[in-house]
Amino acid sequence: MKEFECYHGTSHENFLKIKSNGFIVKPRDDHWLGNGIYFFLDDIDKGRWWSRNNPYTRNNPTVIKIILKVFNENFLNLDVERDQSILDCFADEFRESLQELRVSIPGMNEHAWHCMVIDAFVKENPEYKAIARTFYTDRPVGASGFCGVGRQLCIHDKSLLSLNDLQEIRVKKTRRKRKRRSTS
Template sequence: MNDFEVSYMCFHGTVDVYAKKIQQNKKFEIVKRKDHWLGNGAYFFVNDSQAADWWAKQSVQKYSRHNSGKRKGTKKVLSCKVCVLKSLLLDLDTQADQCKFQNFKTDLEKKRISVILNKEKDEHVLTCLLLDLLVAMEEYKATKYTFTVNNYRIIDERYKLRVNGVQLCVFDQNVIDFESIREVSS
């Protein structure tokens, strides 16, 4: 199968201070955590500025708590284009890439690395660890997955339509078109 480029319109919710740094430095500062859902990278909502706005509100609250109220941040949402070759994207919404992830986990278990993995009880920590390892070994530039948003009700039970949030985690920031970054009014 021929490789092809996949493009996304992405939205990143943050605090004004960080938004300014991102635009000036053309770089997202990554705060490493052991429980990121898709690994350690820059996170975006795909085609969903409203979800990014919600995240920006959460970020402002956290920023204000950590600054002891000295400076209250304001929420900002940035939009940008992200383009990545399909072969360098781990798209966990596809059967093929779900199999790659499962096969990677199975290979680790065969190599007795499962002893380490089985000690970890937190599913987010375990997933982050596995994805960070897989991304490093296979040189993926980004991961993508659609999460069900649990705080929304189904509008009509007959249709079973649920609100989902598509997230993209970028590891190699060269796939981000920094010239396309714009502040989105919220």
């Protein structure tokens, strides 16, 4: 069993709705780990950043924290060779079936392809309830020489989430720097 410390950036109002009614998945065709509920792993600062910078949540930012437990057989870790190979084999077969059906998807970007493949994979393999992957951020390379990374977990099965275990962490809004007026 894997245990994850998860952070979801949102607004205080959304937190109250989620606490009462659960998470709502808003399908899009470009979610990079498929359609589901996204969390940053082990990094509250990325949850804070999301809640402050998302136009729908930045007026009253908050972070939801939850400790999630996922059985190994329900978890696809796209940071390890074995699980990448599982998804790659499926993607090869999926692409072939699209070609046999003469389905053309010109101009599809990388995230849209990931979303399509993972959504189809989870539909065909419902035992996979959560998928994780590390991503690069736009944080500049620092003096250490390391580029910025983050890790996300996408929950494809809401039964993994206990609403009673959700904790709210309020986020202070960032203040905009005021320009000094010239006194000349």
